[in-house]
Amino acid sequence: MDWGFIFERTFSAMIGPEVMVYALAAVGLNVHFGYTGLMNFGQVGFMAAGAYGVGVSVFWLGWNFWVGVLFSFVYSAVLALLLGIPTLRLRADYLSLVTIAASESIRLLARSRVMQPITGGVEGVNQFAGPFYDLSPFELGKFYSFGPFKYLGRDVWVLLVGWTLLILVTLMVRALMKSPWGRTLRAIREDEDAARALGKNAYFYKMQSLMLGGMIGGLAGLLQVVQKASVQADTFNPVITFTIWTMLIVGGVGRIWSPIVGASIYWTLIVFVENTLRQLPDGTRASLERTIELSDFNIAMLRFILVGAGLLLLARFRPQGIFGSREEMALDRR
Amino acid sequence: MTADSAATDNAPVVTATNVVKTFGGLRAVDVEKLEIRRNKITALIGPNGAGKTTFFNLLTGFDQVDSGEITLDGQIITGRPPHQLAGMGMVRTFQLTKVLSKLSTIENMKLGALNQRGEKFWSALVPGSWTKQEREVEARADAILKRFNLTHMRDEYAGTMSGGQRKLLEMARALMTEPRVVMLDEPMAGVNPALAQSLLELIKALPAEGRTVIFVEHNMDVVQEISDWVVVMAEGRIIAEGTPAEIKSNKAVVDAYLGAHHGADLSQVELS
Amino acid sequence: MPKWGRRAVIAAFGALLGLGAGAPAMAQVSDDLGVIGQLQYTDATGTKVPAVGVDLSIDDVGGATTDSDGSFRIPVPGPGEYTIRLDVATLPEGVALNDPERATLQAKVSQNGDQRVIFPLVFGEGGNQTTESNFSIRRISQLTLEGVKLGLYLAMAAIGLSLIFGTTGLVNFAHAELITWGTLMAYYFNIYGLVATFGFLSVLPPPFGGGVNFIFATLLATIMGGVLGYVLNRVVFRTARSAGVSLLAQMVMTIGLSIFLRYVFVYFFGSRYRVYADYASQRANEFWGVELTSRDAAAMVVSIIILVAVGLGLTRTRTGRAMRAVSDNRDLAESSGIDVERVISQVWIYGGALAALSGTFFGFDTVKWDLGTRILLLVFAAITLGGLGTAFGALVGALIVGVAINWSTLFIDTELKNMTALIVLILALLLRPQGILGKKQRIG
The missing domain is CATH 3.40.50.300 (P-loop containing nucleotide triphosphate hydrolases)
Known part of the structure; x- marks a missing residue:
């Protein structure tokens, strides 16, 4: 087994593009669920909105890339508005039904034959991110090494921009949550009626929260497609939403840095397990394939089995997350 | 009015x-x-x-x-x-x-104040626009807490309070409006x-x-x-x-x- | 159709001429040549599905029927040009030739080996021929029938979900996997039989020693659905309830469970789409102007009987009344001496069994590992429209959603028809959030 290779992969994954994108989407989800108590089960829909916002405006409308970037913010905010209007006056579970349904519908619509001229259908949209890479100070095709980390020049550029944005957005969320505005959100999370009785328009605040978190999710989707240089409908599968949920709960719901910590831990673990399994000696591998059907395909599926099991067990035993405060957890049990 | x-x-x-x-x-x-x-x-x-x-x-x-x-x-x-x-x-x-269990007692109190500038999204992003008002609100909250004999719980999570203390806090918080x-x-x-x-x-x-x-x-x-x-x-x-x-x-x-x-x-x- | 028939005759005649010219000279070269192909279409969810049981023929040479992969091979006596004819009537329901004019194809078979031919198929809109008759009574009644069929299957899946919500307040996102479980179990028993589980039965003849008849497999799958429902409640959710896990956390648990089960299914079942051994494809019978296969007719009758039984059970039996009472007002039911945990357990058992049964019916077209997930949106729309927590609301909602989805294909692409459910869901929430049969205070 090539442990050097496994560790190189694992280290690179720790702060790699996936962690960056998922952590950002998790920051948005944290605004929704962690601070406001909104059950958004369709974060991937906001990511798709951000991604197609830029993809469609460049591919179909022929707009400038940067105008497309602006448009993708507007688009994810509008999506939040549309989903919020029918649901935010109702009990929490209605939002979850509508968001999961909408996120899957967005994927189906984007990949459909009818939308082919606009979204590129199943093939999606490519070659729209040129202006972004034109600004890169790094040679796009060259490998750069930093200690244990090793990335292509284009990835270094994406990561630099992405992580800067991630940290800026996280700091912005922190500032907001420390303000009276954030206090009101947390109050609504704890008890909406109490907040209303004290003169807070809960519906309005929930809508603001849904839009803010949705736009952050849209930014995550935007970064993802810029990094991949293509918009593919099927990358916005609902299971991504729950990967993000798992990351958030691992890091600790309603804590500022938890999305980054959770995404990094979760993704590092996944990459380590997958690469280790793939690098197993042939004999071991063959016997595993015989006994527990551990084919290449099934190694990929293992990731999702772990997401499911992780989410189930975390929600059951550590709903505040591995790093959640014990004190807050004790309050939940009351 | x-x-x-x-x-x-x-x-x-x-x-x-x-x-x-x-x-x-x-x-x-x-x-x-x-x-x-x-x-x-x-x-x-x-x-x-x-x-x-x-x-x-x-x-x-x-x-x-x-x-x-x-x-x-x-x-x-x-x-x-x-x-x-x-x-x-x-x-x-x-x-x-x-x-509000996972807010401290003082946060519960401050929530009660009406017309806070910092409760508006854009103002919230600019702390300078609301910190002064926040201090006034906090002073008022502390005064009421004292009257309700809850000062010792000021920075505890409200969720740790006894049933009676919760009744007091709820009334105190209502007075903040x-x-x-x-x-x-x-x-x-x-x-x-x-x-x-x-x-x-x-x-x-x-x-x-x-x-x-x-x-x-x-x-x-x-x-x-x-x-x-x-x-x-x-x-x-x-x-x-x-x-x-x-x-x-x-x-x-x-x-x-x-x-x-x-x-x-x-x-x-x-x-x- | 007469035009089509004439062309076929001419084509077949041409083939005979070609055959007559080429065959004798090459006769000794090879006796292992054939025309091959694979028929498949893309269904509404964008999945490639094999067209099973389609008859193809070459006049005076022979014919073949597509197998479970949609593949066929017609052996031919030697190289030469042949005319292959596809029997349109044997195409699966809802599937048509992309170009209705091209039910026959010419193929030149060389001495090098099998020659592949392609019949492009489309699903749903029936190729180009239907554009003119979009709003015909016939089409609308056919769509209504399809809608009722979908609605009946959906209702069976939805009732359990709605009752679980009613009795525990939990939206069970893993209900989709109970549906998938049904279709996978039916497939498993249908193909492998009980012997795969109980090896000692191998000495017995089918239905015990090998794959069992689909009807028996359905029965077993339904029972297994009840078993899974019971186990999930007992092991996962009952313990969570007694440990005081909040409802929102339990909802996240159902999501985790759903993903876990779904990917365990694909791990063992694979991502291939399969079909049952029996009743995979049938010719549709026409009556009163609409077409329906006898398989679907039987499944609809069974659904109606089951749903009526469920309705009677809920209103007439002690257990059913207890379920509705707990659903209506848990505290009141508890204080009047109903064992709420017992009722919840029963709801999971019956709900799981019904979901599994609906899954076996949904699996008629294809058996796939994410079948439940693909229709979960429809089930959600159905129970929300009907009123969360009400069993009869789920039935009404399911029928409306089923018909609405099929009618929507009059206006939008078949591929997008399931999105109608989202629109129904959002309209229901905007106009009557408590649902058709729901009570106003429930939505809090």
Whole structure:
């Protein structure tokens, strides 16, 4: 087994593009669920909105890339508005039904034959991110090494921009949550009626929260497609939403840095397990394939089995997350 | 807030006229006329299922009337959502306390202040625009906490409080909105006797600050001790009104409460 | 159709000429040549599905029927030009030739080996031929029938979900996997039989020693659905309830469970789409102007019987009344002496069994590992429209959603028809959030 290779992969994954994108989407989800108590089960829909916002405006409308970037913010905010209007006056579970349904519908619509001229259908949209890479100070095709980390020049550029944005957005969320505005959100999370009785328009605040978190999710989707240089409908599968949920709960719901910590831990673990399994000696591998059907395909599926099991067990035993405060957890049990 | 109503102390602060609310064919509330007198303590009593809490919900906008009209200081408020009513000076507490467990006591208090600049999204991003107001709010909150004897819990999670402390916090928090009308839904339920007395004193002090109190209560001793006026509900209707002394000897009230147990002194029974 | 028939005759005649010219000279070169192909279409969810049981023929040479992969091979006596004819009537329901004019194809078979031919198929709109008759009574009644069929299957899946919500307040996102479980179990028993589980049965003849008849497999799958429902409640959710896990956390648990089960299914079942051994493809019968296969007709009748039984059970039996009472007002039911946990357990068992049964029916077209997930949106729309927590609301909602989805294909692309459910869901929430049969205070 090539442990050097496994560790190189694992280290690179720790702060790699996936962690960056998922952590950002998790920051948005944290605004929704962690601070406001909104059950958004369709974060991937906001990511798709951000991604197609830029993809469609460049591919179909022929707009400038940067105008497309602006448009993708507007688009994810509008999506939040549309989903919020029918649901935010109702009990929490209605939002979850509508968001999961909408996120899957967005994927189906984007990949459909009818939308082919606009979204590129199943093939999606490519070659729209040129202006972004034109600004890169790094040679796009060259490998750069930093200690244990090793990335292509284009990835270094994406990561630099992405992580800067991630940290800026996280700091912005922190500032907001420390303000009276954030206090009101947390109050609504704890008890909406109490907040209303004290003169807070809960519906309005929930809508603001849904839009803010949705736009952050849209930014995550935007970064993802810029990094991949293509918009593919099927990358916005609902299971991504729950990967993000798992990351958030691992890091600790309603804590500022938890999305980054959770995404990094979760993704590092996944990459380590997958690469280790793939690098197993042939004999071991063959016997595993015989006994527990551990084919290449099934190694990929293992990731999702772990997401499911992780989410189930975390929600059951550590709903505040591995790093959640014990004190807050004790309050939940009351 | 209208000038004429504020001018006379005699004008009722809250009125309800022909207020009807039905649930599945059942008339939960059917109040022909009710006027709440300004700066007085009015008790709302009645047996279980009399519609007291539903009536409370209608007055505070948490539930909507089927028909009828409610006014606050002469202004029609029927159909207005609770947060607007709170902004107009009508605040309530809940039968089952709603403290915000994962916020500290002081945060619970600060939440109560109205018109905070920092509660607007864009201002929130610029701390300079709200920190001064926040300090004022905090000072006011600390003063009220002191009065309610909760200063020692200031920085604890509200979720760690005892039932009685929660009742106190909820009332203290309600006062942060600077209300003209304070509506307390069973303020004494589950409060131990030691705390109960101080809570009663706090309620009794409210009219002097220019606040009207309406409260739902089961304990007749409490009603007798602090209320200026008692309204009795049964099966959704108001069956009697009067001073505590009048109500105590009202036969209709005794009937509604006690059914067959005639002759018993009302203050001797713990009504539930 | 006469035009089509004439062309076929001409084509077949041409083929005969070609055959006559080429065959004798090459006769000795090879006797192992054939025309091959694979028929498949893309269904509404964008999945490639094999067209099973389609008859193809070469006049005077022979014919073949597509197998479970949609593949066929017609052996030919030697190289030469042949005319292959596809029997349109044997195409699966809802599937048509992309170009209805091209039911026959010419293929030149060389001595090098099999020659592949391609018949492009489309699903749903029936190729180009239907554009003119979009709003015909016939089409609308056909769509209505399809809608009722979908609605009946959906109703069976939805009732359990709605009752679980009613009794526990929990939206069970893993209900989709109970549906998938049904179709996978039916497939498993249908193909492998009980012997795959109980090896000692191998000495017995089918239905015990090998794959069992689909009807028996359905019965077993339904029972297994009840078993899974019971186990999930007992092991996962009952313990969570007694440990005081909040409802929102339990909802996240159902999501985790759903993903876990779904990917365990694909791990063992694979991502391939399969079909049952029996009733995979049938010719549709026409009556009163609409077409329906006898398989679907039987499944619809079974669904109606089951749903009526459920309705009677809920209103007439002690257990059913207890379920509705707990659903209506848990505290009141508990204080009147109903064992709420027992009722919840029963709801999971019956709900799981019904979901599994609906899954076996949904699996008629294809058996796939994410079948439940693909229709979960429809189930959600159905129970929300009907009123969360009400069993009869779920039935009404399911029928409306089923018909609405099929009618929507009059206006929008078949591929997008499931999105109608989202629109129904949002409209229901905007206009009547408590649902058709729900009570107003439920939505709090």
